[in-house]
Amino acid sequence: MATQLGAGEDRSIALDWQDRRLPMADTPDLRAALAEANVQTLLMVYVHLTHDAAMLDVFQNYIHPPFAMPGTDIPVECQTDLREKLHHVLVTPGAARTDAPSQALMQRMMSVGVGEPVDDEFLPLLMDQIGFEQPVPRRERSGRAAPPADFKVLVIGAGLTGMAASIKLTEAGYDHVVIEKNPEVGGTWYENRYPGVGVDTPSHFYSYSFEITPEWTTYHPVGADMQQYLLHVADKYDVRRHVQFNSVVTALAYDDDTAMWDVTVRRADGQEEVLRVNAVINGHGPLNRWKWPDIPGLDRFHGRKLHTATWDPSLDLTGKRVAVIGTGASGAQLVPAIAPQVEQLTVFMRSRHWVLYNPEIADQVSPGMKFALRHIPHFREWFRFRVYWFAADGLFGNVLMDPDWPADSPSVSALNEGMRQYALAHLHAKFADRPDLIERLTPDFPIFSKRIILDNGWFDALKRDNVALDNGRIAEITETAIRMEDGTEHEVDVIVCATGFDVANMMGNLDIHGRGGRSLRDEWGYDDPRSYLGVTVPGYPNYFMTVGPNSAPNHAAGQNLISEVQVNYIIECLDWAVAAGHRAVEARQEPFEAWNEQIATRMRQMIWSHPKANSYYNNANKRNFMSWPYRLVDYWNAMRMPDKDHFDLH
Structure with a gap:
């Protein structure tokens, strides 16, 4: 730790x-x-x-x-x-x-x-x-209507966003409960404990604005430091008194007659309970539902197999032959952390990633x-x-297409090309004596069109004598080896899947039925989520999302900011309904449709629409369902308060 x-x-x-x-x-x-x-x-x-x-x-x-x-x-x-x-x-x-x-x-x-x-x-x-x-805390604001004593809010998840929601709901005087599947707060930072786990966002920004801490050990926090920060916040703000741990929300059903949500919660012993609440804030986050790769034979492997998101801290890799499948952020953090202790490490790369060097990434x-x-x-x-x-x-210019930039370029603007050249210079400097790796590691898509990797020993690890990079296609996994399409077999003792999360399925395993019994699963399908401003959906009164469709800050750091402002917006919506003598607020259909059309139009101007841009930001139909295509300051302004013309009250 x-x-x-x-x-x-x-x-x-x-x-x-x-x-x-x-x-x-x-x-x-x-x-x-x-x-x-x-x-x-x-x-x-x-x-x-x-x-x-x-x-x-x-x-x-x-x-x-x-x-x-x-x-x-x-x-x-x-x-x-x-x-x-x-x-x-x-x-x-x-x-x-x-x-x-x-x-x-x-x-x-x-x-x-x-x-x-x-x-x-x-x-x-x-x-x-x-x-x-x-x-000023909402309860202390002059003239503000206090929430009714019987008005109750349910928050799903006690990670970064769910904890912010609990703290601000308390400040606003709302009775609430937080349902958390784990035995402790922290969300993704509780769960992700693999060696080398870290944070892309610089430490001194990746915290709540109302609880800025100087107690970071490095300028980019390791995962354990982030979890310790969240534990400190939970202690200081007494968050746990609102949390029901080891519990999972499985279904939400809206009652039109009472304007209430019936929330089915499964406890650790398998028993289910239905909680009746006025509003639901879904803070379960996109980096929560990890996924195995779709590789034939994975289940028949006789050795140890695990995902980075479910790391076993007792696992000893000393002297083992280890395979790491995946070279995104998790794989690039894990490999340099375990390479010195294993006998042989084979890294399987399906797609290339742009890597940036930040000299302070590991600085104390x-x-x-x-x-x-x-x-x-x-x-x-x-x-x-x-x-x-x-x-x-300051990084936003990298993801905005210059309409006069050549369409066949591997970049989208002069600024983006400058960042591409900076990354290429680092790649060529690191592998000056390994031109074979330069060719295999150089991406052919614009930098920032999918998540970048910060080099914290990743390139150095790939040059180690006991590390091999294979960017061929895996045909199958046998009882003892990984077999490639060209017939090559890699005998391994341990397989680690650094294969990310099921981000597009934003509902996870939730069964959500809104007004009139309508089904959000039917409306979204598996991977086509749509919302109004990333927070609400017509037909689902008082159901609020966080990190919802097209609200992620994929051009820069800032998830902590997004979490805070979405919570602010949600409580503003609830306060408006309470002050007006109503019980629920619901986004209207026309603003919802207009907003999604605006997003679609704007997305054509963004780097994610480049022909070679393909990442987990896109669904199976290549639609970017995840990224906020404007600046953080624009989202901060949009989340100050709801446009009352865009909502109905019930």
């Missing part, structure tokens, strides 16, 4: 980083933090505390995206001057201003801090997501940097801003 939150600390104890008062004690730890911490963020903190805009003038000519960390283009004398001035402000009584910077100054700070303009439209999102402006957060995040006022908020800016909408 990775280091827990606050190494050596009990996660039930209040973390001392929440006390960030001035003046600070002039300690060696503070001086070390100022020496080690990200200099662009220190600049933001200094100006925030002093309103000294002249310091922005000094630095604005030296800060350009993208950055190294710390910034190497900034003259040493400027950095030294900044650190000395900030040190004085932090330790001297009365040296820091107590009033907040004006919005104009904040916007200029942001623009200088990232080396490019931060437009007005981003300010509300940024102030919310980086933690400078937290909304230094003690000084962690001290700054814990104790220096405003540092963690401003650092989160930096991470968001470069991991989120």
Whole structure:
């Protein structure tokens, strides 16, 4: 397991980083933090505390995206001057201003801090997501109608989204219950424990905006660190008192007469119970239903067989001949983690993936940097801003097609071609002595048209003497081997399937019947889910989805943001119905159809419509059912509150 939150600390104890008062004690730890911490963020903190805009003038000519960390283009004398001035402000009584910077100054700070303009439209999102402006809890809002005491909400799943829903429902005064199939919270981060499991999203953004933590051990969290964060959140917000563990929702049926949902729940002992609730929030997530590959003979293999999503921590691979089927994100994380201990590792690659090198992917957060995040006022908020800016909408240009770009190009724009060349340069540098691997690993589709891989030892592992890459087609699996179509046989002791999840089947095994007995399975089929804004569907009053059709941020990091804003939208819908004296809210058919037509039209402008783009974002008919084809800021704005003309109340 990775280091827990606050190494050596009990996660039930209040973390001392929440006390960030001035003046600070002039300690060696503070001086070390100022020496080690990200200099662009220190600049933001200094100006925030002093309103000294002249310091922005000094630095604005030296800060350009993208950055190294710390910034190497900034003259040493400027950095030294900044650190000395900030040190004085932090330790001297009365040296820091107590009033907040004006919005104009904040916007200029942001623009200088990232080396490019931060437009007005981003300010509300940024102030919310980086933690400078937290909304007043709904129960405390003047004039808001309190939910009726008998109004009950059921949440499916206690992962990242389900926990956010529980916390915000509590803040809003809604009685609710969370049904969770596992014995603990965490969802995908509880379940995925394979060696090397990690997170693509940078650590200091991949958290709730209302619970920003400095306690990350690396700049990209390993899975165990993410789970520890969620355990900390569950403790702090007392989430578990709402959760019924080891329970599975199997069916939902809407009662037209009472505007209630009958929810069938199967308990661990197999017994079923029907819970009657007013509203359902489905937070079971797309990365929850793992799947075996469709390979003849898989069931007759006599050795050990497992999926990355159901990893057995007691499995000892030392000296074993191991096969890994799949080279997506899970496979690329697993292979370098287990390669040093196995006798022979054969990697079976069905399709190629673009691989990006991020030099900080495995970097440890230094003690000084962690001290700054814990104790220096405003540092963690401003650092989160930096991470968001470069991991989120700054990448959107990569997935937007340039209509004047050659149609037969393996890229879709100049920016996309630049990223392609960056990835190719890394590939060629890593395998300069292995041209055979360069040819076998180079994709022929545009980069970002399907999920990219971050190189955290993946390419190095493929060069090991005990690792072989086979990109041929598997014909069958025998009792002891994997047989290829060309007749080659690979004798193996263990087969690991890193073959992903059944994402297109967004209902999972749920049986959902809405108004008039209509069936969502009949309407969606197996892999053609459609919704209004990724949250609601006509005919299913008070049934809300999270990470629903065409709401995933596939151009960038940001699932935590999507989860938060969808929960906000759902509670706004419920609040509206309650205030109007109704019991249910339902999306209307015409806005639903218009929205899906808008998505279809927009998708033709996106990278996912490139002829060679094929990924799990698409269903069997090549329709992208998953991706949000706009920016995160656009979804944040769309989720502020429902358009009342697009809904009916019951």
